[in-house]
Amino acid sequence: MSTVEYEPRAPQSPGAWNERSSAALGATPRRRERPAAGAPRAEERAPVRREPADPVRPLLHQHRELCARAVDPLEIAAALEAHGINDRAAARYRHRDVFGLAEELFARSARLEPPAPPKADRPRRAGRRTRWPRTPGPxxxxxxxxxxxxxxxxxxxxxxxxxxxxxxxxxxxxxxxxxxxxxxxxxxxxxxxxxxxxxxxxxxxxxxxxxxxxxxxxxxxxxxxxxxxxxxxxxxxxxxxxxxxxxxxxxxxxxxxxxxxxxxxxxxxxxxxxxxxxxxxxxxxxxxxxxxxxxxxxxxxxxxxxxxxxxxxxxxxxxxxxxxxxxxxxxxxxxxxxxxxxxxxxxxxxxxxxxxxxxxxxxxxxxxxxxxxxxxxxxxxxxxxxxxxxxxxxxxxxxxxxxxxxxxxxxxxxxxxxxxHPLRGAFRPEAATPAAVPVPARRAAPPPTVRPPETPDHPRPQGAPPMTVSHAAGLPRLPGEEAR
Amino acid sequence: MRIALLTEGGYPYARGESAAWCGRLVQGLGGHEFTVYALSRSRRQDEGARCALPPTVREVRTARLWGPPAVGRPGERRGYGRRARALFAAHFAELAAAVCAEEPQADRFATGLYGLGDLAREHGRLPAALRSEQAVRLLESACRAPGALRSARSASVPDLLAVVERLERALRPLSLDWYGPGPGGSGGDAALTAADLCHAVGAGPAALPGLLVRHRVGTPLLLTEYGVRVREHYLGAVGAARRSARDVPPAASAAPVRSLLASFQARLAAEAYRCAEVITPGNAHARRWQERCGAERHKLRTVYPGMESRPFTAVAEDDGVADPAPTLVWTGRVEPAKDVVALLHAFAEVRRVEPRARLLLVGSGPADDPAYAAHCRVLAAQLFPDEARDARSVGTNPVTFTEVGSPEVPRLADAYARAAVVVLSSAVEGFPVSLVEAMFSGRATVSTDAGAVCEVIGGTGLVLPPRNPRALADACLQLLRDPARRARLGAAARARALELFTVEQNLEAFHGMYLELIARRRAGRGTSGGRAHPFARPAEAHVAVRWASGRLGPEAAPAGAGEPAVPHTRTSPAPVGRPSWARPARGPGEPVGPGPRVGAGGGGR
Structure with missing residues (x-):
């Protein structure tokens, strides 16, 4: 790039445009063009594994279903953590933490549009039917x-x-x-x-x-x-x-x-x-x-x-x-x-x-x-x-x-x-139950056929046979369901 | 002190979350008197086994967050009168507006919540009102209001019904008869309002009784979360969309329902964080989530879960002598999140340099994914053929899969005792229990940077990125070649673990917080009344002993106790002399002093 006159055109190299800009950059393009004699030439060098220009895009593609149905950035953050992406990994995507990454994913993913309002005013005949309980059989x-x-x-x-x-x-x-x-x-x-x-x-x-x-x-x-x-x-x-x-x-x-x-x-x-x-x-x-x-x-x-x-x-x-x-x-x-x-x-x-x-x-x-x-x-x-x-x-x-x-x-x-309400009447109504159960005496649990749950967050009880744990706290645990 | 332990789907149900931790807490803090208020999450849990209760637990009261609401007395079946209905409309509209709003409106949420709580106390019948047409209509208008959540605007009628149903279940703690005198309340000393302190486990519905009592009589609230409730809700919502349980309406997976329920959960957690005097996350990860959900930093004090250290501290220290056939040990449950495949590949690299190294994989429970376990065994057999010393002896495989309880490894501590280096190769991890056990055993560790690993290990082990077998192999080789460094790291790890992760440290932290909160509690009723006088209400105001039992010497009766203790059904196990909390809690030879993250002032990471 020696003595190029200024003329408007698309940039062809990462170097400076002309003398003036090279002076402004403070670089010495000539020296960069001539590598040292011992250094390998460009084609001999090991291929550099390039990071994509947009590192988030593959991630977005990988989790597109999750992102599309998420209603909140925090939902994406929770799921990402369950997939092993922590703050250090989020730094790879140029974010400070998982929350920032999740916000970007949430903002970039195309929201699933809500289903179009049903056209037919007349309800379909086929569909769920009310259940008639207590009559077994097909x-x-x-x-x-x-x-x-x-x-x-x-x-x-x-x-x-x-x-x-x-x-x-x-x-x-x-x-x-x-x-x-x-x-x-x-x-x-x-x-x-x-x-x-x-x-x-x-x-x-x-x-x-x-x-x-x-x-x-x-x-x-x-x-x-x-x-x-x-x-x-x-x-x-x-x-x-x-x-x-x-x-x-x-x-x-x-x-x-x-x-x-x-x-x-x-x-x-x-x-x-x-x-x-x-x-x-x-x-x-x-x-x-x-x-x-x-x-x-x-x-x-x-x-x-x-x-x-x-x-x-x-x-x-x-x-x-x-x-x-x-x-x-x-x-x-x-x-x-x-x-x-x-x-x-x-x-x-x-x-x-x-x-x-x-x-x-x-x-x-x-x-x-x-x-x-x-x-x-x-x-x-x-x-x-x-x-x-x-x-x-x-x-x-x-x-x-x-x-x-x-x-x-x-x-x-x-x-x-x-x-x-779809659930009204589906349950048998229960009589008023005593909310308080005063402990009559020391009631020991039956020998634990059910082993106390063991999660990393909640370590094992005293005296329990040693076992290591392990399910990651990051894995989905359903509310309404007991810990495994 | 009388402490109300509020749990949701946990202690005392044996299948519950954090049941073990709660059990150790009520057992370990003998000088306090606990009343457990438990909300069960499912019929299976409610009817399942319960933990054995230590004598410090005076009473267990339970309520259900599942199924239809209990039908009240015949007089309670009819709807509200005109005035009560207007009150309900006003409060529920506030709550619904706060839940549906895009921007957090903590004041509106709190107004609605406490208004509904007061309504339930005065008029009862809140569950029926929450399921009524009026509630559905109010929720609909809140969803259609300007500034509502984008996904909530498209809520259809089944969505609204599903949300109302879930809200009714979540708000059920408001209408329980736990709060002392009132219509339908069994009053007196047994009520929640008589407690000196509420300790809620989780910022979900479990915190609701604590919030209500704090609002009414100013009882301090301590909030402990080992798994952040909001995060669990999100993960559960992902699961619920795929699940078809009986008591989950099919519409619960629709986007408006999920968004509204998530919003409710987040607002509730924010209110709990706002009102709690102290919040104790279990690790830095939980702490970040809590900060994200609105917890103020000065209230957060990380208290690591305590773990039983005794079997592991008996393991002899690494003597720093080079082992001709060093063993790498991995413990855990064989599952994809643990990335055992990466470990096997890394071990192949190690074997190239150290041909006499061996790998011991100790499974600690039934594998959730038997196919993955079988895959790992096949891979190990392919990578490492059996080897024999010479042509006449029977060969063995350098990689051994075994279970705790097998003759080779009768106890878990034996596995660590055989280890030169303990390896943790997880891709996904929560609180790494096996790492802490290795630290207790005084072994040098190589672990991947997942979950709370960095926070746990500090500088006492090697940490490298997950899914990088070559780096894992390099780190293992470094330690295998340098026995002295191994010994140094192991000793440092053991010292660190004994300081931070013991049961005693955990109990000490909570005991200190109990005393601090009671000392700061205002003497008068209500949060706004009067100035705070430190120690206006001494911790000894209520001592967990029976006065007439005769086991207590006269010199031990607290002279300045404000109110006489009522006779109780059970007494503290060791009230002789001075209360057990006043005695040193730990045995001789264990480190003294709470961990650095436990003290006041919001330290910790």
Missing amino acids: KGVRTVVRAALTLLPGTLCALALPAPLPAQLPASLRWPAALLAALLVAGVLRAVLRTALRGVPLGWPPVLAGVWLLGYALLGDGLLGALLDGGALLRPAPRWVALTLAFAVAPAAWCVHRFATGARHRLAVSRSLGAFAARARPLLAGILALCCLALLAIQAAARYALTGAPLGVGGPDAHLLAGTAAVTATGLLLFTAVLLAAHGFPRPAALGLAVACAVQALALGWAAAADLPGLDAIDAPLRRAVDTGGPAVVQAAACGLAWVCLLAPAVTHLTGAAAH
Whole structure:
């Protein structure tokens, strides 16, 4: 590079541009060009292993998956240390410590973009399904068992009701037989409820309220009529009422299951709570409408099967309408209560049932009060209502009112995401456990089949057989899992 | 002193972390009275074996950080009233905002945390509220707020539910009945608030009770971390993404969930570091992480984990005489992180110069990776053929793989006794226990620069970069050729280890810190009330002895004890004369004085 005139061009050597710059650099390029006689020439020298210009890039490539999914530089730092990169190694990458290196990796790695919001507003049918616990066996078998279980109350009722058995039995055996049948149906109902509730504890009040409601549906109208007009106190409702309610278990259980599944699908595709609520509201309305329709259809079928009266014959009968409304309202009320309880809100469910029970009890008390001396005319409004639509009016009014009351918490709670937590109901709830375990006496651990964990950070206990250790503290140890 | 030992997934569960260390602590500090408050991490741990409790442990109280929250009494099942709900909303919004924020907001986090703690004390039912729709909604609005974490902004509804679920579990210590009188609290002397000092192991949920008690009555908090909780959380998050455990929701691996949970963990650790009076990392590595997570330097005092030195100190010193057939010894578990392959290659180099050298590899436990162990054996067989003295004798291999307990090496100390040089070839290492054992045995060591090796060895052994067999061989040869230097290094290493890494040093350090913290504790209630009077509350205010036992002479009863000690179910083993902490803790012939990194003033590296 001797006496080069200045002209603009790309630099060709690491030396100075010209005289002026070489003076500024203070170097003597001429001498550098002529090596000493004994020194090996450039091509004879051992090939120098060059560091790459960007030492971090290979590291980035090596850990690209880790860097892409890291949410924090510290996460990268922890993983790098687990791979044996310490501060001394970080100096190779021109960083003061691992944290600095991790920050550079974090900044340079292309973040995995969050998955695009799902395009389809309609949730896919295929996917995770709600688990029905406590029914072992493969999926198909489970489905069949479940369906058979929900159909069992109706079948039992259908078998028991038309049978002339109670009539032929002597009077002393009639009541035990009825009791036995009721117990059988109650047992089946309990099994269905347990399945539908998915392990949510119900407690006694809602169960008692449900029993009262069912009892009123079967015997209440007769009792009310007897209180108003006199006569035998025990006059059971028409047989189709019992048959309808027993068969309604099947669609109700299916609706509960369907609602849980549908809500879970909608949950998975929702980006915000508002969006989920907007999707869950139509679902809830649809499920309620479906249940209502199923109740009406079962009623019509049951009435036709038992009485042979086809639908719509004889025009709109006020008594028949009231009876239909009463049974439908009772069924809807029980269904909504179960739905609420199954999603972790047994308290509003119990309150709703309690309202219905209270109104019914009030009506009975009202009718009974008229028998007291001096209160003859007190039941006039009730008598007028019963005269218009039959005693079923009271049941329809009570259950309808309670259902409307229950609708508000149902819409509020069931359209919230917390009601559809994937884990809710997956565990068996545990009773209140004593948090304190006072040490009763010196309790020695059983001879350690489980050896005390041995980590470098936490050296071995006294008296333990000597062993060396060793797993590096740098290796991943999972929280929620014991040290190995 | 009454010390509340707060653990999470550790002591007294035998399968827990740092159970051995905690066991030695409660056993070694006989003059204090410990109550262990343990949080279990899984059903397996909760139902598993527990450590034997020494008499110094007065009571063990446990709670679960897993599974569904315990269903309270029937009266507690319903939700909050209007006022409590407003309070919950305010506090949880603060907490959620601090967790979701990009920039750390320690004050908001603390406000929310202690607010929730007070709410749980007054109204109870915090777990139900934390799982409610209201909590999910508050968290969502915090995620969508300006200045929120970038990855949290895209959180979907299942993500929010997963985060709420995990937060409820992590915050469960707030609503436990450990804190004395209150609704649902079993009050009185057994409560955590009556303790003189809280010693938390780990800056995770274990520190929460300590923080709460410090906030309420000003109990000093001592924080010990042998493995930094934040770092474990990150490593666990990496693992959880690959794992499908039953109680981990599938959504837990999503980026928003991981980022929010990591943020919560970091904020909680920062609050614990901020409030702790003293933080004791187990080594410089833990210390760096703690500093990174916000611990102030003047609070940090490195206390090395103590190790049982007795079997190793019985090993005779290196006599400095050249051995015609020197043995290199490696101990540990044969696994890839230990880089046994590099050691074998290095030994091949050594053999070229020193043909009579031998290598003894002592496995110290079942190998996690049997394939790797088999690979190492095959490699050794390929590199080193069997050798015999002459044509008529049976040959042996210069490389021997063996286990502790075999007839060749009945105890680990015997392996070190046979060593001319102890080699550690790890590529990844935490606290190098085998190195410390070699130091106790007075052997010269050659080790790779990984983990806390440099810090442990100081200048008493050779250190070289990992994954460099040639350098390893050179270092070994240097020591093999120079027996005098070997002996000097071994003696120095033994002196260093006996000074820094014994159990006594560890206990002494913690005992000193206990006394120092109690001396500085304010007499009044609350942290802000009044000036600090040194020794306003003497350490003897509560002595761990039973007054009516008759074993205690009248001269030993502390005259100036402020409050009478309540009768206890168990007594200290040696309360005769003076309390056991006042007696010299160490036996004769062992070095006196705490290690240089133990004293006050934030020394250490």
